[in-house]
Amino acid sequence: MGDSFIGFKKINDILTETISAVESSREQLFDIVEHTQNECKNIESELKKIREKVDIIICEVDKLEIAEKRSRIELANVSKNFHVYNENDIKNAYEKANDLRVRLTLKREEERTLIEKRGELEIRLKETIKVLEKAERVSKQIGVATQYLKGNAEDILSTVGDLSKRQFLGIKIIEAQEEERQRLARDIHDGPAQSMANILVKAQLCEKLLEHDVERTKKELGSLKNIAKTNLNDIRKIIYDLRPMTLDDLGLIPTLERYIYNFMEESNILVELKVLGDIVGFESAIEIAVFRIVQEALNNVQKHSHARKVNILVEKTFTRLNISISDDGIGFIIEDEIIDKDIRSGGFGLMSMKERAELLNGKLKVKSSPGMGTKISLSIPLNEEEDICEK
Template identity: 90%
Template sequence: MGDSFTGFEKINDILTETISAVENSKEQLFDILGHTRNECRKIENELKKIREKVDTIICEVDKLEIVEKRSRIELANVSKNFHVYNENDIKNAYEKANDLRVQLTLKREEERTLIEKREELETRLKETIKVLEKAEKISKQISVATQYLKGNAEDILSTVGDLSKKQYLGIKIIEAQEEERQRLARDIHDGPAQSMANILVKAQLCEKLLQYDVKRAKEELGSLKDITRINLKDIRKIIYDLRPMALDDLGLIPTLERHIYNFMEENDILVELKVLGDIVGFESAIEIAVFRIVQEALNNVQKHSNARKVNILIEKTFTRLNVSISDDGIGFVIEDKITDKDIRSGGFGLMSMKERAELLNGKLKVKSSPGIGTKIYLSIPLNEEEDIYER
C-alpha cells in the first residue's frame, strides 16, 4: 500500500511538472496567436488597398490602350496623306503617339508590379492563415491536455488500460469547452473589445471638440451612440449564446419560439413548432436540456441536411416530456454517426444530445436514412415512478 502511495506521489509530481511546463508554453503560444491575428488583419487591409489600386490601374490601362490605338491610326493617316498635312502636323502626330506609347508602357509596368504585389500578399495571407489555424489547433490541444492532466492521478491510472467511450466523450467535452472559450474570446476581441476601444477614442475626441467645434462634437456623440448600441447588441448576443436569459424570464416555449424565429430569419428553412399540454413549471435542468437539444438539432439541420422544412413537436403527458424533431433533408446512415468510432472522429453533436438526455434519466433516439430525412425523439421522465416502470 505504501509503495502504491509513493507511486501515486511520483506520478502527481510528474503531472505537476508537466502541467507547469505546458502552461508556460501556453502563455507563449497565446502571444504568438495574438501577433498572428494582428498580422492577418494587417495583410488583409493592405491587400484590400492593393486590389482597389489594381482595379483602378486596369481601367486606366484599358482607356489608355484605346487612346493609344487611335493615336497610331491618326499617325498612320497623317503619314499616308503627307501631301495634305504639313511637316508640323506629322511631327505633332508622331510625338503624341510616342508619348501615349510611353505612358501605356509605364502604366502596364505599374499594373504588372501591382498584380505581383497582390499575388504576393494573397500568398502571404494564405500562409499566415494556415499558421494561425495551426496555432489555434495547438492551443486547443494544449488546453485539453492541461485540463485532462489536472485530473486525479488515481482516475488517470485506473483508465490507462481501458480507453472507453466515456473517456473519448470526456475529451470531446473538454475540446468543445475550449472551442467555445476560443470562440467567445474571438467574439469579444473582434466585437465588444474593439468597439470599446473605438468608444474611448470617440469620447476623447468629443471632449476636445466641445471646446472648439460644438456641432462636430454633437455629430461624434451621435456616432458614439450608434457604436454603443451595436456594442450592446453584440454583448447581448454573446450572453444569449452562453445561456438564454428568456428561459428564466419567460420559460421554455417563448424562448424556443424566439430562437426558431431568429433561425428562420437567418436561414431559408421553415420551422413549425407544435405544443401539446401545459409546458410550464419544469426544473431548470430540463428546460436547459430541451432547449440545447433543439438548438443542436437545428444547427445540424442548417449545416448538414439541405432540408427545407423542420417540424418540432413538444408534448407533456402526466409522466413524461416528449420532444420530436423531424426534417425533410438528405438524411444519413445512422450507424456512421453515433458509434464509438465516430466519437473519436468528431461526431460530437448527436452524442452530446444523447448525454444531455441520459443525465436526466431520459432517452434520445435518432432515425434516419439517406433520402428520407432525419427524426429525433427525446423522452424525459417527470417522476421516478415512470422511470422505474420504463426500466
C-alpha cells in the same frame, strides 16, 4: 500499498512537469498566434493599397493605349500628306507619338511590377493564413491536452486500461469548450471591444466639438448612439448563446419559440412547435437540458438533413416530460452502436444529447432510415416513484 503510493506520486510529478511544459509552450504559441494575426492584418492592408493602385494604373494604361494609337494614326496621316503639312507639323506629330509611346512603356512596366507585387502579397497572405490556422489548431489541442492532464492521477490510472465512450466524450467536450472560448474571445474582440473603442473615440471627438460646432456634435452623438445600440445587441447575443436568460424569466416554451423563430429566419426551414399540457414549473436543470437537446437537434437538421420541415412536440403527462423532434430530411441508416460510432467518428451531437438525458434519468431514442427523415424522442421522469417503477 506503499509501492502504489510511490507510483502515484511519481506519475503526479511527471504530470505536473508535463503540464508546466505544455502551458509554457502554449503561452509561446499564443504569442505566435498574435504575431501571425498582426502579420495577416498588415498584409491585407498593404494588399488593399496595391489592388487600388493596380486598378488606377490599368485605367491609365488603357487611356494611354488609346491616345498612343491615335497619335500613330495622326503621324501616319501627316507623313503621308507631307504636301499638305509642313515640316514643323510632322515634327510635332512625331514627338507627340514618341512621347506617348515612352509613357505607355513606362506605365506598362509599372503595371507589371505592381501586378507581380500583388501576386506575391496574395501568396504571402494565403501562407500566413495557413500558418495562423495551424497555430490556432495546435493551441486548441494543447489546451485540450492541458485540461486532460490536469485530471486526478488516480482517475487517469483507473482508465488507462479501458478507454470508454465517456472518455471520448470528455475529450470532445473539452475541445468544444476550447472552441467556444476561442469563438467568444473573437466575438467580443471583433464586436463589443471594437465598438467600445469606437465609442471612446467618438466621445472624445464630441467633447472637443461641443464648444465649437454644435451641429457636428449632434451628428456625432447620433452616430455614437447607433454604435452603442449595435454594441448592446452584440453583447445580448453573446449572453444568449451562453445561456438564454428567457429560461429564467419566461420559461421553457417562450424560449423555444424565440429560438425556433430565429432558426427559421436563418435556415429557411419550417419548424412547427406543438405543446400539450402545462409546461411550467420545471427544475432549471430540466429546462436547460431540453433546450440544449432541441438546439442540438435543430443544428443537426440544418447541417445534415436537407429537411424542409421539422415538427416538435412537447408533452407533459402526470409522470413524464416527452419531447419529439421529427424532420422530413434524407435520413440515415441507424446501426446498433450509432451513438458510439457518432462519438468515435469525431462528432458528439447524439452523444451529448444522450448524456444530458441520462443525467436526468431520462431516455433518448433515434429513429431514421434513408429517405424517411429522422425522429428523436426524449422522455424525462418528473418524480422518483415513476423512475423506480420504470426500473
